[in-house]
Amino acid sequence: MGKEIDNNIINEGGAGGAMQHPFAVPGINSGKDLLRFFETAAKFVMKNPEKVIPSDSSSIKFDGINTSIKLVDGPGGKEFALDRGSVMGKNGQLDIQGLTIDRLSSRFPEGHGMIAAGKVILGIFNRALPKIKKELQLLGMWEDSSIFLNSDFVWSKTNVVKYPEDFIAIHGVNQFYEKQHKNNYRPGLIRPSDRDTGKPTKSKATEISYDPNVLESIKSKLAKAAKDYNFNIYTVVATAPKQGLRKISFENVLSQPVTIKFQEKEITNTLGQWLNNSSVQNPKTQMVTLSDGRKVGALSKLIFQTIMGGAPLSELLMDASDSQLAVNGAIFYHATQELGKEILASLTSPVGDLAGTDVEHEGIVLRNKKLFGEKPVKITGDFITRGDQSPFRKKQGEQKLEEESIEDDVDMDTDNPNIRRKIAIYPGKFKPPQRGHLDAVKFMIDAKKVDHLIIFISPIPKKVGDKEIGVIESKKIWELYLDATGYGGKVTVMQSPLNSPVQTNYDVLTGDVPVFIPKAGDLIIPVASDKPDPKSRKPDYFRFAKFHEWVPKPPRQIVPGVMTANIMNWYVECTTDECGSIDASDFRSSLEDGSDISRYLPEEVEEADVRNILGFPSEETYQEKSIMNESLYEVLNELVHEQLVLEGDWQPISKRRTSKGHKKLLDTGRKDLTKYGKPFDQPRLVDKSNAFLAKESIEINEGLKEKLLAGLIMLSSTVAMADPSVAPPPDQLIKSAVQALSAEEVNDIYKQAVNAVKVLEKSNLQNKKPLASTFSNLMKNYDVKFKGKGIQVSKKFEIPEVSSMSGGSVEGAPGGFLGLDAEEENEKHRRDTKLRSI
Incomplete structure (x- = not known):
């Protein structure tokens, strides 16, 4: 069964409750605050109550696939469904309706592991549904599909943590926040504001109050159905202090030396000294600029591992002013890991010790709104920086574990103030x-x-x-x-x-x-x-x-x-x-x-x-013939043979109408009539307009501009395609250059283009020098270079600033075009293409 799991399950994530690292808890603003949090947590986990109350507990954090299980109205009555928490598009519609067994294949592509997992989960719950109706009514789930059971689905063969059995762990009862996306509306609780940002919370759902006895009753009644699938059912698996332990001490951890290297000097303090230093403040929403120009969160695994690995700040950062932020991030990350390890090493549970055994649990979850806030807090020790070890995660190249990064708590893509x-x-x-x-x-x-x-x-x-x-x-x-x-x-x-x-x-x-x-x-x-x-x-x-x-x-x-x-x-x-x-x-x-x-x-x-x-x-x-589907040579021939400028300033509208009529009446039909005699085997002569001399020079010029623009756009792309390393001039640039030409310049460029096309055609697209010269003359006001063996547009395509892009199309010449050496750039491209690897 484990081999069928696909990494998409883990990577996609569920809608369950958002857990936070200690450094993300509201009110943790300084190193002293973080230390006080762990001291409070150490006292809290030392409690060993006879009766476990989930909302006031320390429990094992299982490594599994987060699933949200709700109740919906199906064709035959009530049935269980999954919900991944999306609101966008067709998948959002399906999630809101509920992913019943019949809908799983509509939500996930063929071969997706969530289809197999969903059938097991829903099979177990649907089989027990008649027995747990009363409990579902007490939890509010019977009438409200925005309320769901937040759970983890664990298959031992696919988890980072090697559990000895397969099971479903029900963590608690959650409810979705309402959200509208286009035509999709998800009902639920009113979305509250985030305490730190003042913006509506990004969490999909939150834990709600419930009677833990009801959840225990559901667990008991699900047990038989789960056994039929070779699964067990758990709710909160509480932790307890190891036998004989009276107090968790951080003395050894806080006395460990921590060295930070700057440029030529280094500073060494104990972890306790660093945390009690007033300069060490929580940088959870701050960014730093790396030496390669990237901006990352100061409180991130990359910063932590680089600094603690001994790299000097002068090599890590571009700007020395970011040094304090980077140091703060590294200290916060290091303290969270080391103090967390000390707590985990002190605990045991009904399924074994939390550390030092073959089964290395992912961590613990602390729940107490008065002490730790609205969201559960996770203490994961080494898991906060541990690399992926699941065979499916390795195979599929998945990113970091959900629990491993502050990105869970700060959206660097959207909240980053440095994004312009x-x-x-x-x-x-x-x-x-x-x-x-x-x-x-x-x-x-x-x-x-x-x-x-x-x-x-x-x-x-x-x-x-x-x-x-x-x-x-x-x-x-x-x-x-x-x-x-x-x-x-x-x-x-x-x-x-x-x-x-x-x-x-x-x-x-x-x-x-x-x-x-x-x-x-x-x-x-x-x-x-x-x-x-x-x-x-x-x-x-x-x-x-x-x-x-x-x-x-x-x-x-x-x-x-x-x-x-x-x-x-x-x-x-x-x-x-x-x-x-x-x-x-x-x-x-x-x-x-x-x-x-x-x-x-x-x-x-x-x-x-x-x-x-x-x-x-x-x-x-x-x-029906159209210029859009004519071959290249048909376009080139039209450009060559319809030389209005070479015939004189005739009214172009009359010429076009006459030519169009001749083509429609004389050029259609069969072309194999030579056996019937002349003149049907001879091509018709090119039209010579008999229209009156035009005085409207502007109209003539505009007609030529239109024809010249169409031909040059076609030519630029085709010639560039002869060498994949050569980029054609963008249409916007050609359009701007042509529109800027005077009447006399239009005539000159048109003649040059005609002659260049003739040379190009005779040489079977090999001799590009005349065409390159034509483009160079056209774009003399731009810093653009061309080479005879291919058009090399050495330029920088400028996208307008955001403030100027609020409406309308982006037309006209782009901002700056930087001249480069075409030969050198082409050679560099070929070399990089061979040597470069992602």
């Missing part, structure tokens, strides 16, 4: 983009409130039948979606400079992606969903599981002041419908066979427009 802009980076193949991809963009902008989102498209084309979907087609589909839905103002779409768009996310952090160099104060957020990978069955977001911890290999470093987001706070729920998830391979199959593709498209987008862009017309639209 939230920039989301969305990498992918997008061959082609579908509505699930667009939904991810909407979610990041609407729900997560990112300031800007950059889409990086892999340069590798995808073969679909006898056609290819490449960057050009993908980009046009993205622009179609964004324009139709009004999200284009906060989104930039561009080709990834690397074959692996995921690698691009990491290179953005180090400033190695010239098209976008982040600034100090930027929080870089990877965009990924929980859709399972078809091969590994891991959620897609696992690609970025270590993104927030990533450190580049020297001499590379993260751009100073740039911060990295934890994907677990940002991942997107994948789009699904009655047929399941939206899959790109199914989309391509429907395109190829001409079947309905509306399922894969946003409601605002027409199917015919998408098919025309991708070159897969349906049977009804097969005869």
Whole structure:
């Protein structure tokens, strides 16, 4: 049974009560406060009452899968259901309704361990339901589905702690806080304000008062059903002082020397002296800047392990003014671990001692609102900094245990005052983009409130039948979606400079992606969903599981002041419908066979427009030609042969109407009529307009600008694709440069472009020098360099500051374009691509 557990269970977390570390308890502001807390806790755990009252107890903290078990109305009456505490999207709807046995497969993808675990949990509780109706009514659960049993589900083969049996531990009775997200409403208690921040609490639920005798009665009545599944049922497993122990003493711990290294000197004090120093204050909401530019919490495992490992502060920190905060964080973490170990070493329980045995329990939970506050407090000793040891956590690359980090108590992604802009980076193949991809963009902008989102498209084309979907087609589909839905103002779409768009996310952090160099104060957020990978069955977001911890290999470093987001706070729920998830391979199959593709498209987008862009017309639209689905050479030929400037200043509107009519009336039909004789085997001559001479030079100029802009945008991407290490000029830059041209300059650039296209076509896209020269002349007002063997746009793509991005589209020339040596940069890219590893 244990082999079926998937790491997603542990990583996803439940909705149960939020436990806090001692340093996160309200009122713990100084080292002296922390020491007083542990002295109070030491006296509290020495009590050994005959009758255990859960709300006033010291109990074992089990290592298991947190589950929230509630009662809902099913088709056949009352039944038990799980609830993961979400409120967003379809999963939020399912959680609020309740994850009954029948709904588990709708909430979790095939192979997810929570399906198997849920069937065991719900099987046990449903079997005992008729016997515990009275108890459920007394707890308020019978009529209120916002009240639930907070429990841990333990399978011995998969836990870090090796328990000798499988069991469910019911910790207490909790109730959800109410929350509204779009159309999803979760009923519950009114959300109170956090004491430290003054903001509404982020906790999903809280413990409520209940009669412990009722919970004990439920445990007894569940026992038989649990035995049928080879499980045991526990409620609070109380701890007790070891036999003969009268008092827990911290004397030895407080006398231990603790050395902090600065630059050339070091300071050594006992732990007690450090804690009683008035300068040692709790830094739980403070940030420090590391030497590589990252900002992390002063009270974090990284700071603690680095300083206690002997690293000098001068090497750890960028700014010496952060030294006191870092020292405070390390001392608080160290004291919490060492004082906690002393308490655990003094305790035993019905299932063995808390330390010094083969079964090393995770810790204890203290409950007493008068002494410790509203939330239960966890004392975990070494577990606060212990690395993951579960075979499933190792295999799946899961992040830290829920209990191991202050991030449980302070949201560094959203509460960090140093964040100036939230920039989301969305990498992918997008061959082609579908509505699930667009939904991810909407979610990041609407729900997560990112300031800007950059889409990086892999340069590798995808073969679909006898056609290819490449960057050009993908980009046009993205622009179609964004324009139709009004999200284009906060989104930039561009080709990834690397074959692996995921690698691009990491290179953005180090400033190695010239098209976008982040600034100090930027929080870089990877965009990924929980859709399972078809091969590994891991959620897609696992690609970025270590993104927030990533450190580049020297001499590379993260751009100073740039911060990295934890994907677990940002991942997107994948789009699904009655047929399941939206899959790109199914989309391509429907395109190829001409079947309905509306399922894969946003409601605002027409199917015919998408098919025309991708070159897969349906049977009804097969005869309809569009510039959007013509081949590159058709576009180039149109640019060459329709040289209005070379014919004179003729009225362009008349010319276009005449040409359009000729094409419709004369150029359609069969092309194999040579056997019927001339003149049907000869191509029609290019139109020569007989329109009157135009006086409206502005209109002529605008017509040429439109044609020139379309041609140059197409050419820039195509030439750049010849070398994946070369980035094309962004459309915004080309548009701005063309719009700034005078009438005379339009004519000159147009002639240059025509000649460059002829050379390009004759050389089979090999001779790019004339085209590079054309682009250089066009962008003479920008610091952009080009090389003959490929267009190298050496630039920095500037995203506007947040204050200027509140509305409207981001158009016009971006801020600054930094000139770089193209040869050197291309060589650096090739070298880094070979040597670099995430």
